[in-house]
Amino acid sequence: MIAAGALALMGGTGAAALVDTLAGPGAGALVVAPTDAVEMQRPASGGEAASRTESATGGVPSPSPGLPLPEPAAPALPAPPPAAPAEVEPTLPDGMTPADVAAGLLTLAMPASAGGDLAVVPGSEPAPQPDGRVVRVRVEVEAGLDVEGAAFARMVMDTLNDPRSWGAEGEASFARTDGDAEVRVVLAAPAKVDEMCAPLRTAGIYSCASGGAAVLNHMRWVQGTEEFADLTQYRQYLVNHEVGHLLGRRHVGCPGAGQVAPVMQQQTVQVAPCLPNGWPFPDAPVG
Numbered sequence: 001m002i003a004a005g006a007l008a009l010m011g012g013t014g015a016a017a018l019v020d021t022l023a024g025p026g027a028g029a030l031v032v033a034p035t036d037a038v039e040m041q042r043p044a045s046g047g048e049a050a051s052r053t054e055s056a057t058g059g060v061p062s063p064s065p066g067l068p069l070p071e072p073a074a075p076a077l078p079a080p081p082p083a084a085p086a087e088v089e090p091t092l093p094d095g096m097t098p099a100d101v102a103a104g105l106l107t108l109a110m111p112a113s114a115g116g117d118l119a120v121v122p123g124s125e126p127a128p129q130p131d132g133r134v135v136r137v138r139v140e141v142e143a144g145l146d147v148e149g150a151a152f153a154r155m156v157m158d159t160l161n162d163p164r165s166w167g168a169e170g171e172a173s174f175a176r177t178d179g180d181a182e183v184r185v186v187l188a189a190p191a192k193v194d195e196m197c198a199p200l201r202t203a204g205i206y207s208c209a210s211g212g213a214a215v216l217n218h219m220r221w222v223q224g225t226e227e228f229a230d231l232t233q234y235r236q237y238l239v240n241h242e243v244g245h246l247l248g249r250r251h252v253g254c255p256g257a258g259q260v261a262p263v264m265q266q267q268t269v270q271v272a273p274c275l276p277n278g279w280p281f282p283d284a285p286v287g
Helices: 004-009 012-023 046-056 098-102 149-160 190-197 218-223 231-246
Strands: 118-120 134-142 173-176 183-188 208-210 213-217
Touching: 098 149, 098 231, 134 149, 149 173, 149 231, 183 190, 183 218, 183 231, 190 208, 190 213, 190 218, 208 231, 213 218, 213 231, 218 231
Parallel strands: 134 173, 134 183, 183 213
Antiparallel strands: 118 134, 208 213
């Protein structure tokens, strides 16, 4: 028989297993089965008791007989590198387009007058076709305008050296300089344009060619004209038209309804009944 005191020492599933055994058939024969909570063994010797006490207080426990050894832990994999931050496109000022930025505009402000002094855009580049006639061009911007000079100069030179521009028939190739030049391309506020173009009457709204300079009205460069739906096309027209005067070209009229307007037509004033056009040779192959 197992004393009641011994039963009291057995807790959990071990006690339950023992009670089930006692209650079953043949209760006179006691069969005790080991469980996961209680192991019925002989009393431990002093050394074994010390060893078990050490395991219970932080030592390394010995594996149970007959159980497989635990597999060693797999080495930790290195953490993946952090993902590259997503590129954020620059935000344009209100109302502006990428074409405005390419034209050198920093804002759409259109002052009637600015600083009055002209600043030469520094830098130079060779003519793409140096074997023929080379025209040196200096680009200038009136101080006080919200214009990035380098971008404005880039558009001027890209326009003049486009295959559809004045070099299409081998007449000229254009090189940029910040020194002496045959042609100056100036971007100025309306008041400065009127001053530079006198005695021509530009009335604060037109551009001109005068004294070796193609003087472009900043107000027109920003807002264009109702005659053109495409601002880039109008800006190309403005450069080609005024530089055309410096190359000896004079005004012409629209040749007929529905035809492409000649670049020397005064398209800022009126394009109809022609179609708007920014190039001296619009049918020249490109590329």
